[in-house]
Amino acid sequence: MADGNLDRAARHVLQAVMVRAAVAAGDYPAMIGRRLAGQLDLRARAESTGSPVERAGxxxxxxxxxxxxxxxxxxxxxxxxxxxxxxxxPERATGLRHHCGRELLGIELVPHWAPARPRELYICERCGPAYSLPHGFAPPSRLRVDPAALRVEFNAPLVHAGWFAASRQPIGGHRERPLLPRALAPGAEALEVPIPTGAGPGLRRFAAALVVDGDYAIFQVPDTT
Ligand SMILES: [Zn+2]
Incomplete structure (x- = not known):
């Protein structure tokens, strides 16, 4: 996740768009969301002008x-x-398989403001969205789910410190309870999160989010617990 200043600025602009869209959809508290979007705008401005920016904080x-x-x-x-x-x-074959065993297709998502740094969305032919990854961030080398924990093993150790969190994902209208973010040190080779107890009925997925050096990755697996 190492880029030039304008690439970094563009990613924060995108993140601000994402946060404001979540607030507009009623999916995220307005006051906290607007504050976060404003912080992302400031971060983008600082990156684009070469000002020092706090990283991993x-x-x-x-x-x-x-x-x-x-x-x-x-x-x-x-x-x-x-x-x-x-x-x-267009989607393409990746030769990779999801945790469920089915094939993963790759789709590049090209930001209009940073076309040289597309994100990569991996779609499982069975489960749908599986990984959403920053440009240059390889899919996990291994995913392990047991009744107690999800472990995501990275393809390479993290260069920078980061944060990760996780949640069951609802299929339907109810809300699950996310875990609080936890810190990862530089050099971390995996993240591991306990699988929280879900309250709602029906099938679910389980997802982990990772934020490192100002960019994010999402890993999604079917919840078979
Ligand atoms: Zn799958």
Missing amino acids: AGDRALCAFLATILSRRGPDVHDYLTGAFGYR
């Missing part, structure tokens, strides 16, 4: 908390908040 933690909340309310289609901000390239 409160901003990343706040974005991680936002993602965990959204995953607990929105279900699998978080990237829909960015409709209109991205172009979609």
